[in-house]
Amino acid sequence: MRDTSPLAPAVGPWLIFLAVVLAPLAMSSGWINIAILTLLFIYLCVAWNIVGGIAGQFCIGHSLFLAAGAYTSTLLSTQFGITPWLGMFAGAALATVIGIFIAWLSFRYELPPLSFALVTIALAMLGYLAISSIDLLGASRGLTLPVRGTPAMYQFRSDVTYYVVILLHVVAAVALSMWLYHTKIGLYLRAVRDNERAAHAIGVPVLRYKMLAMGISAALTALGGTFYAQYLQYVEPHTFASINIVIQIVLLTVVGGTGTVWGPVVGPMLLVPAGEWLRHSLGGSLPGVHLLVYGMLLVIVIRFAPDGLVGALERARQAWRFRRGVKEVATQ
Amino acid sequence: MSGEVLLQATVQGLQMGAIYALIALSMTLIFSVGGLLNFAHGDFMALAMYGAMALYQAFRMDAYAAAPLMFFLFLLLGFVLFRHLVQPVLAAGVLAGAQLTLGLVFIQENLLLLLFGGDYINVPTVLSNRNLGVPPLVMPWPLLVGSVLAAVLTAVLYVVLMRTDFGRQVRAITQNRDAAALMGIRVGRIQALAFGIGIGLLGLTGPMIVAQFTLTPAMGLDFTLIALIVMVTGGLGNFTGSMVAGVIIGVSESLASLLYGGTVGAMIPYAILLLVLLFRPHGLMGEH
Numbered sequence: 001m002r003d004t005s006p007l008a009p010a011v012g013p014w015l016i017f018l019a020v021v022l023a024p025l026a027m028s029s030g031w032i033n034i035a036i037l038t039l040l041f042i043y044l045c046v047a048w049n050i051v052g053g054i055a056g057q058f059c060i061g062h063s064l065f066l067a068a069g070a071y072t073s074t075l076l077s078t079q080f081g082i083t084p085w086l087g088m089f090a091g092a093a094l095a096t097v098i099g100i101f102i103a104w105l106s107f108r109y110e111l112p113p114l115s116f117a118l119v120t121i122a123l124a125m126l127g128y129l130a131i132s133s134i135d136l137l138g139a140s141r142g143l144t145l146p147v148r149g150t151p152a153m154y155q156f157r158s159d160v161t162y163y164v165v166i167l168l169h170v171v172a173a174v175a176l177s178m179w180l181y182h183t184k185i186g187l188y189l190r191a192v193r194d195n196e197r198a199a200h201a202i203g204v205p206v207l208r209y210k211m212l213a214m215g216i217s218a219a220l221t222a223l224g225g226t227f228y229a230q231y232l233q234y235v236e237p238h239t240f241a242s243i244n245i246v247i248q249i250v251l252l253t254v255v256g257g258t259g260t261v262w263g264p265v266v267g268p269m270l271l272v273p274a275g276e277w278l279r280h281s282l283g284g285s286l287p288g289v290h291l292l293v294y295g296m297l298l299v300i301v302i303r304f305a306p307d308g309l310v311g312a313l314e315r316a317r318q319a320w321r322f323r324r325g326v327k328e329v330a331t332q
Numbered sequence: 333m334s335g336e337v338l339l340q341a342t343v344q345g346l347q348m349g350a351i352y353a354l355i356a357l358s359m360t361l362i363f364s365v366g367g368l369l370n371f372a373h374g375d376f377m378a379l380a381m382y383g384a385m386a387l388y389q390a391f392r393m394d395a396y397a398a399a400p401l402m403f404f405l406f407l408l409l410g411f412v413l414f415r416h417l418v419q420p421v422l423a424a425g426v427l428a429g430a431q432l433t434l435g436l437v438f439i440q441e442n443l444l445l446l447l448f449g450g451d452y453i454n455v456p457t458v459l460s461n462r463n464l465g466v467p468p469l470v471m472p473w474p475l476l477v478g479s480v481l482a483a484v485l486t487a488v489l490y491v492v493l494m495r496t497d498f499g500r501q502v503r504a505i506t507q508n509r510d511a512a513a514l515m516g517i518r519v520g521r522i523q524a525l526a527f528g529i530g531i532g533l534l535g536l537t538g539p540m541i542v543a544q545f546t547l548t549p550a551m552g553l554d555f556t557l558i559a560l561i562v563m564v565t566g567g568l569g570n571f572t573g574s575m576v577a578g579v580i581i582g583v584s585e586s587l588a589s590l591l592y593g594g595t596v597g598a599m600i601p602y603a604i605l606l607l608v609l610l611f612r613p614h615g616l617m618g619e620h
Contacts (some may be wrong), residue, residue, distance in 0.1 A: 058427055111568075114369045114430060118564050119609060121371075125557055126602035243553065247434050253430045256536045287450065288442035288549075296440030301433050303417060303578045306424035 016269070026161045029279075032159045038272040045253040045264035046173040047220035051126040052250065053259035054177070054186060056193025059260040061102060061120030063094040064127045065218040067241040069225025071131070073180050074143050074235050077153065084154035088226035092219040099218030103211040122242050132237040133183060142236025145229065154230045162231050170265075173220055178261050180216070189213055193259065243289060246290075251298045257308025266310055271297065336468040341590040342583055343469055347479035349582020354482040354537060355490060355555055356562035356574040358530040361520060364506040364569040365428040365526040372436035374555025378530050380406060380538025381547055382444055385455045395457045396477075397541040406535025409529035418527065419520060432464050437552070444549035453547040459542045472541035485533060486575060493571065502526055506569065561605045567615025577616060580604070 019038075024032055044066070051059050072094050073087030106119045133138045149155050156162055180186045188209050191199040203322050229235045239245070256267025275290035282289050305312035344371025359373050378401050401578040421427045454460075459473040493499035501522045505612040513519045545551065562581055581601045589597025608616060 056427070058430060061607040083445060103611060111613060114367075114426060115564065115568060118560050119605075122558065122561060122564075122602050122605045126606070129595060129599050129602070184529040247437060248429065250434055251438065258431075274429060286446055286518060291438050292442035292446065295435045295442065298435035299417070299432060299439065302424075302428055303420055303434065306421065 001319040010036050018125075018288075020269075021167065029159060032163060033139050034273055034276045036159065036163050036166055036231065037276065039170050040224060040231075040267055041249070041252055041268035041272050042265050043117060043166060043170045043173050043227075044221060044249050045256070046170070046216050047179050047224060048246075048249045049253050049258065049264040050177060050180060050220070051210075051213040051217040053191040053253060053264070054181060054193070056104075056259065057210060057213070058114060058117040059217070060117055060119045060243065060250070061124045061127075061236060062100075062217070062221050062249060063124045063243060064098055064242050066219035066245065067127060067131060067224030067235075067237075068095040068098060070229035070235045070240045071225075072147060072222075073154075074229050075137070078143060083152060084226055084230055085152075088154075088158070088223050091226055092222040095218040095222035095225075096215045099214040099266070100211045100301045101219055103214035104207070107207050107210050117151070117167055120241065124241075128241045128243070131241045138235070140237055142234055142239075145233045145235075147233065154226070155233070161211040162227075169223065174265060176220075177218075180260050185212065190259075191241065191250070192260040199317050212225075229320055234318070248294070251294055255298055255301045255308055255309075257310030257312075260310045260314075261306070261310045263268075267308070270309075337465035338587070340469055340585045343471065344475065345477050345586030346579060346580070347471075348504070348586060349579035350479040350482040350486070351537070351541060351578075352562050352582050353575045353578025354486050354533065354556050355573060356566070356578055357486060357532040357560045359559045360563055360569060360571060360574050361489070361526050362504070363563070364532040365427070365502055366418070366523045366561070368428070368527075369424060369430040370530075371430060371433040371556055372440060372552070373433075373442040373534070373559055374557070375437055375552030376406065377534040377538045377555050378444065378549070378552035379440055380535045380543045381455070381545065381551075382448060383535075384539035384542050385448075385453060385547060388455055390477040395455055395539040396459070399525070399536050401533050402539050407528045407532030409528075409535075410531030411524050415526040419524065430501045437556075440588035441549050441552060442464065448547075448549070450549060455542045455547065462532065474541065478544060479540035480538075482537065489533075495539055498522070498525070532566040534539070539545065558601060561601045565605055565608045565616055567617045570615060570617050573615055573617030580616075
């Protein structure tokens with residue numbers, strides 16, 4: 001028999017990953033921007049997947065955490081001159097508090113399934129409206145970061161440096177998500193996802209673990225918000241706080257495979273470059289065409305493989321191994 | 333601030349509330365029979381409004397004449413969509429169903445953007461810019477007609493649910509799907525019909541209130557959110573609750589817009605939702 005350690009299926013993605021690490025050396029500036037955007041979405045999807053996939057709680061409020069990270073670090077840097085390298089942790093702390101509060105608010109009582117999605121979408125909208133009307137936060141115009149151009153202020157001359165920074169984010173997030181998935185925390189979270197009552201009955205502290213998943217996911221998302229703000233050098237409600245970005249994150253994760261470690265990596269890796277290419281080549285004459293394609297892909301994938309591309313691949317692999325096993329037995 | 337202005341705002345809020353309640357009711361209908369949380373709900377209504385606009389531009393057909401046509405079109409669309417797309421996905425779980433509707437949001441929004449562009453569009457109708465003066469009130473005809481229609485449809489829906497076999501079957505499925513199936517109710521067909529009617533109601537309502545709104549491709553999300561808020565505030569799956577919550581939210585939004593400005597007015601429904609969740613998490617009329 002072939003050795004089937006649980007990490008065996010991860011070999012393919014690691015090879016792709018190696019190619020990604022070496023990629024910017026061979027890329028023009030247009031492509032490197034697309035690559036940075038792709039990595040950012042991978043990072044955000046991995047973060048969302050911790051609560052939305054592994055714990056199975058359908059959160060649509062992640063724009064709040066993205067905005068908390070982006071606005072906190074930006075305000076601290078513009079108002080008090082505090083470097084975003086510190087500000088990003090303040091943002092993450094704020095997002096964690098908000099996330100844990102939302103989880104507590106939603107999960108104290110046993111509410112009908114999916115009410116969590118309703119609560120979070122309402123809060124996200126409230127946050128968007130609030131941010132767009134508060135003058136300190138630049139209202140609907142947003143805030144512009146002063147150009148200092150020093151690495152000490154989390155600003156770099158070259159896009160390659162931004163690429164490296166977000167790649168480090170992605171590696172850390174994937175490592176954290178893998179670790180979470182396979183330790184007790186991940187087991188508890190998956191138990192809550194698969195059958196909450198049974199998990200509760202065997203002694204899983206359901207509320208506490210949901211709050212934990214939400215806190216981790218919120219903190220990671222906020223760090224991504226700071227990166228995005230530093231990369232764009234501005235923050236603005238429509239980009240950072242609108243529900244659209246969350247729908248995009250959910251969509252990309254679901255196409256890849258919700259609740260798996262590699263699904264949130266695969267989804268954006270395939271779709272974001274394709275979407276950006278569509279946007280650049282057709283976006284002028286056909287606005288919104290890349291989002292239309294995202295939507296259609298999601299519908300097709302969820303219709304024929306509700307567990308996403310990673311889930312479909314996994315099933316195909318198992319079917320193949322089963323057939324090969326049958327053949328081996330037959331020839332013996 | 334005179335009493336007349338307050339009265340004016342209250343009446344307008346009541347009228348908007350009736351429309352909100354109907355949108356939330358059609359969402360509740362879909363939610364209660366299949367567990368499908370339809371995030372594309374408002375986008376179907378936006379689609380109906382754009383459909384009315386297209387009919388007007390192509391044939392000079394008035395939106396009020398287009399409404400019955402759109403009702404049957406959307407009924408059919410809903411039925412087919414449920415049978416071939418929603419039902420197979422729902423079999424994989426309600427979460428997959430909700431995610432599917434997020435995909436539908438992107439498809440519809442961007443299809444409208446592709447077909448009709450991102451500009452703001454007004455659709456002229458026979459009632460546009462006409463007002464009914466009942467001293468001291470002045471009521472725009474489109475809003476009056478839209479709200480009266482919404483109230484009538486709500487009443488019809490209520491009677492259908494309470495007094496007909498179809499309604500009893502819907503309620504049976506809502507209470508216990510497996511038991512309903514064992515009693516010989518064809519669950520899949522009733523679900524598809526309920527979904528069709530829910531979408532059909534949007535096809536009817538959209539053109540009827542199109543004169544009151546300015547069309548943009550992204551407008552659907554606002555309707556969806558209002559419907560979600562009304563649905564949760566009233567108690568998830570509770571028909572009476574949705575009606576009451578629709579009126580409460582319509583009136584408080586209208587009064588807050590008048591007293592504190594548009595931004596606060598837009599935030600009020602969300603604030604109400606938060607308060608309800610904090611203090612009555614099963615909704616105003618919800619049961620434990």
